[in-house]
Amino acid sequence: MIFPWQKDSWQKYVEYLRCKRLIHAILVSGPPAIGKMEFCLSYIQRMNCLAPVAHQLPCGVCESCHLISVRTHPDVRLVNVDKGEGAERFEQIKVDDIRKVSQFMSLSCQYGRYKTVCINQADRMNINAANALLKTLEEPPSGSVLFLVSDRADCLPATVKSRCQIWNFAVPDSELALQWLQEKADNPSWQSLLAASGGRPLLAWELHNSGLGDMRTAFFDHISKFVKGQESVTEVSRRFQNESTEKVASWLQSWCGDLIRYRFNKSSNTFENMDMIKCLRDIAGQMDLQAMLDCMERLAEARRIARAPLNRRLLIEDMLIQCQRALRSPVH
Numbered sequence: 001m002i003f004p005w006q007k008d009s010w011q012k013y014v015e016y017l018r019c020k021r022l023i024h025a026i027l028v029s030g031p032p033a034i035g036k037m038e039f040c041l042s043y044i045q046r047m048n049c050l051a052p053v054a055h056q057l058p059c060g061v062c063e064s065c066h067l068i069s070v071r072t073h074p075d076v077r078l079v080n081v082d083k084g085e086g087a088e089r090f091e092q093i094k095v096d097d098i099r100k101v102s103q104f105m106s107l108s109c110q111y112g113r114y115k116t117v118c119i120n121q122a123d124r125m126n127i128n129a130a131n132a133l134l135k136t137l138e139e140p141p142s143g144s145v146l147f148l149v150s151d152r153a154d155c156l157p158a159t160v161k162s163r164c165q166i167w168n169f170a171v172p173d174s175e176l177a178l179q180w181l182q183e184k185a186d187n188p189s190w191q192s193l194l195a196a197s198g199g200r201p202l203l204a205w206e207l208h209n210s211g212l213g214d215m216r217t218a219f220f221d222h223i224s225k226f227v228k229g230q231e232s233v234t235e236v237s238r239r240f241q242n243e244s245t246e247k248v249a250s251w252l253q254s255w256c257g258d259l260i261r262y263r264f265n266k267s268s269n270t271f272e273n274m275d276m277i278k279c280l281r282d283i284a285g286q287m288d289l290q291a292m293l294d295c296m297e298r299l300a301e302a303r304r305i306a307r308a309p310l311n312r313r314l315l316i317e318d319m320l321i322q323c324q325r326a327l328r329s330p331v332h
Contacts, residue, residue: 005172030169
């Protein structure tokens with residue numbers, strides 16, 4: 001699948017294929033939830049497609065395209081690709097995994113035009129795996145192409161990155177992303193969800209599709225009441241005790257971050273929660289900046305330990321109390 005914000009990149013990189021400028025190793029880098037993996041899979045289909053259609057897209061119906069889509073193509077190996085979104089669902093890539101990849105790439109093509117491997121979340125290679133991959137990168141088998149897809153390319157060893165052609169992808173233009181979301185479903189909160197997702201449309205779609213978007217809105221409504229003294233900490237924690245504490249911590253982090261941003265630039269377009277501007281305006285004068293910065297550190301720590309077997313409700317209450325302490329009556 002090629003998303004509207006990827007059309008220019010598609011034309012550019014398909015030209016690499018047509019002009020034989022495609023090298024043996026490609027690092028597909030950029031933020032999560034913007035469609036890098038979908039782009040990469042479509043490109044692998046195009047590399048082996050028997051009958052490309054308009055704009056050099058893969059036909060999607062030939063035998064080669066079909067085999068890739070159902071993950072049975074004998075010349076294509078995918079690692080960490082079908083595990084779903086979220087870093088916690090991906091396992092560490094170990095040296096034995098890379099040895100299997102290298103062995104696969106050394107074999108002759110059975111059907112396709114290229115021996116192709118795609119490793120998603122490549123930054124999850126441990127040091128031994130990365131070192132094992134270097135031999136394949138330095139002495140690539142003829143007719144083989146390796147794709148490394150990463151949300152955190154800066155975590156890959158420089159020795160690996162220096163041997164790859166780098167394809168950088170950025171957060172898409174907001175108008176294109178918003179138009180795509182509006183075409184997929186009717187939701188008056190798309191703009192807020194997109195802002196809350198850091199401009200990443202696939203994450204905004206996930207929030208909408210999973211119901212997390214509505215849960216986020218409800219959470220912020222109760223936070224607004226809490227900081228105004230209209231609800232107690234126990235009432236809020238009771239309402240959200242069954243939610244992921246990591247998610248609650250991330251929402252509170254974004255809310256506190258917006259409070260800090262509002263303190264310095266009230267017209268900023270970098271707010272993560274544009275739908276909370278009124279609440280931010282109402283309470284910004286109560287914020288103790290240093291206390292809020294300390295609160296952000298505590299929230300980061302809470303998010304780090306969120307998966308530990310702790311009392312979920314008590315952890316949420318602790319986070320709320322930290323936020324409450326960062327707010328005080330304005331000094332005149």
